Amino acid sequence: MRNFTNVHDIGPLDLAVKEALEVKADRFAYSHLGKNRTLMMIFFNSSLRTRLSTQKAAMNLGMNVIVLDVNQGAWKLETERGVIMDGDKAEHLLEAIPVMGCYCDVIGVRSFAGLKDKAEDYEERVINQFIKYSGRPVFSMEAATRHPLQSFADLITIEEYKTKARPKVVMTWAPHPRALPQAVPNSFAEWMNATDYDFVITHPHGYELAPEFVGRARVEYDQRKALEGADFVYAKNWSAYADPDYGKVLSTDREWTVDSEKMALTDNAFFMHCLPVRRNMIVTDDVIESERSIVIPEAANREISAQVVLKRILESL
Numbered sequence: 001m002r003n004f005t006n007v008h009d010i011g012p013l014d015l016a017v018k019e020a021l022e023v024k025a026d027r028f029a030y031s032h033l034g035k036n037r038t039l040m041m042i043f044f045n046s047s048l049r050t051r052l053s054t055q056k057a058a059m060n061l062g063m064n065v066i067v068l069d070v071n072q073g074a075w076k077l078e079t080e081r082g083v084i085m086d087g088d089k090a091e092h093l094l095e096a097i098p099v100m101g102c103y104c105d106v107i108g109v110r111s112f113a114g115l116k117d118k119a120e121d122y123e124e125r126v127i128n129q130f131i132k133y134s135g136r137p138v139f140s141m142e143a144a145t146r147h148p149l150q151s152f153a154d155l156i157t158i159e160e161y162k163t164k165a166r167p168k169v170v171m172t173w174a175p176h177p178r179a180l181p182q183a184v185p186n187s188f189a190e191w192m193n194a195t196d197y198d199f200v201i202t203h204p205h206g207y208e209l210a211p212e213f214v215g216r217a218r219v220e221y222d223q224r225k226a227l228e229g230a231d232f233v234y235a236k237n238w239s240a241y242a243d244p245d246y247g248k249v250l251s252t253d254r255e256w257t258v259d260s261e262k263m264a265l266t267d268n269a270f271f272m273h274c275l276p277v278r279r280n281m282i283v284t285d286d287v288i289e290s291e292r293s294i295v296i297p298e299a300a301n302r303e304i305s306a307q308v309v310l311k312r313i314l315e316s317l
């Protein structure tokens, strides 16, 4: 595998999960694979899990790691070609990217959607420029439209906890005060659609995701109805995708918060969230603290998904 930006890059999911469980059982089995190889992680946005888990995964493989927070200490980068650079941006991405490529063997990039220009976001301009100009394998640490390391960890987690061959997985929108990208829900839907699970999406009117991500999922606007009999509840906020409201917060209705009354409608479902989560907006304290909450094991699996991806990239060098 050279680049990793979406579900298709990882190949058959059964094999990917099998490899993940092997890595998890012995995470130092490939500790020579990354010897004298350098991972560079570039963050245009904040992170806790992705930063720590990806660095840990690289260390498990014996890699050296360089982390750059572009907004803390690096020159401000221009991303548009043709701009007369007489403003506050001292360097262009078109020089910065190949320079970064000189100092490493693999590049991870986090660059969220700007949520202003849908076409620009959905063309994935930033990560695609890294792929084009860095000369190195590139993987997404959450790009504008997808967060595949998260979705892969989510899949591993569901496979570990499921008790039915074909569980019912419900992704529910939940309220949040700020406008968030669609990357996590898009990506989760993309990965769930590549399984044979019973997959349902529920959200208020106006929060429809792009049809290419909704795919074969059933969309149910009544959250309570959607949750009936669920085996996994995957909560997430996202901003509107549809025009003319792209990137907007249309509702902060706490009627959509996941609470114990909603969880009681499920088949004793596990509660999942990618984190960071706003308590008592997305989910109540009692649900996230309950025995059925698997948000911590889910986060722990981020190390594993990152390690499988890095392992495969290293194997292809």
Ligand code: AN0
Binding pocket: 142, 180, 181, 183, 184, 274, 275, 276
């Ligand atoms: C980000 C998002 O929703 O895409 C990152 C989640 C992993 N969340 C926030 O900005 C709160």
Ligand code: CP
Binding pocket: 046, 047, 048, 049, 050, 051, 142, 150, 274, 275, 276
């Ligand atoms: N879930 C996730 O990607 O978390 P961070 O934003 O903290 O990396």
